[in-house]
Amino acid sequence: SQQGEEDPQALSIQEGENATMNCSYxxxxxxxxxxxxxxxxxxxxxxLIRSNxxxxxxxxxxxxxxxxxKSSSLxxxxxxxxxxxxxxxATERNSWGKxxxxxxxxxxxxx
Amino acid sequence: ETGVTQSPxxxxxxxxxxxxxxxxSQSGHNTVSWYQQALGQGPQFIFQYYREExxxxxxxxxxxxxxxxxxxxxxxxxxxxxxxxxxxxLCASSLPLGTSENEQFFGPGTRLTVL
Numbered sequence: 385s386q387q388g389e390e391d392p393q394a395l396s397i398q399e400g401e402n403a404t405m406n407c408s409y410x411x412x413x414x415x416x417x418x419x420x421x422x423x424x425x426x427x428x429x430x431x432l433i434r435s436n437x438x439x440x441x442x443x444x445x446x447x448x449x450x451x452x453x454k455s456s457s458l459x460x461x462x463x464x465x466x467x468x469x470x471x472x473x474a475t476e477r478n479s480w481g482k483x484x485x486x487x488x489x490x491x492x493x494x495x
Numbered sequence: 496e497t498g499v500t501q502s503p504x505x506x507x508x509x510x511x512x513x514x515x516x517x518x519x520s521q522s523g524h525n526t527v528s529w530y531q532q533a534l535g536q537g538p539q540f541i542f543q544y545y546r547e548e549x550x551x552x553x554x555x556x557x558x559x560x561x562x563x564x565x566x567x568x569x570x571x572x573x574x575x576x577x578x579x580x581x582x583x584x585l586c587a588s589s590l591p592l593g594t595s596e597n598e599q600f601f602g603p604g605t606r607l608t609v610l
Binding site for chain 1: 497499526528530534535536537538539540543551553583585587589598599600601602603604606
């Protein structure tokens with residue numbers, strides 16, 4: 385079963401625009417992570433935000449976490465064609481290392 | 496590139512057969528997790544190995560089994576294959592359990608097709 389749900393399921397934008405996707409989850413968590421996947425290949429870790437953090441930045445990425453609403457958002461600023469991929473949020477409930485993924489948001493960035 | 500490798504890249508099997516998938520973890524990582532990703536879905540946790548012992552299992556039947564070796568490489572074995580086992584199988588390695596930043600490093604996956 386999926387712990388998280390991403391919204392929207394798909395997003396189509398033009399280069400230079402910002403892309404925002406949201407993730408909601410059901411149970412309390414230790415941390416929430418965002419991953420990127422190109423064309424059904426391996427996942428690449430983008431950013432991890434702990435349950436006691438509210439916002440985190442990494443390059444063009446900005447992640448927020450609202451534990452009271454059990455939700456997170458990922459913002460990609462000034463998108464590029466190379467950002468075209470599927471983006472997944474994953475929650476970790478303890479330091480055990482089991483990740484529960486959502487179904488993902490498919491992002492297409494057109495030149 | 497994460498340093499995690501998987502073999503084979505693609506595999507085609509028929510129902511009822513058995514399959515073994517392999518994973519080499521990133522140097523220094525003693526924890527390996529396996530995930531199944533059906534088409535259009537997010538990855539689902541199968542199980543995790545830590546220091547050669549199974550350390551947690553998702554909602555998968557016993558015909559999914561695994562091994563971890565002293566060099567921390569790992570195998571996933573699936574017996575009595577079913578059509579629904581067709582998926583991308585991903586392994587991920589990570590630092591020792593309890594590390595606060597538990598980032599997982601994923602391999603490129605093995606695409607299994609069951610006919």
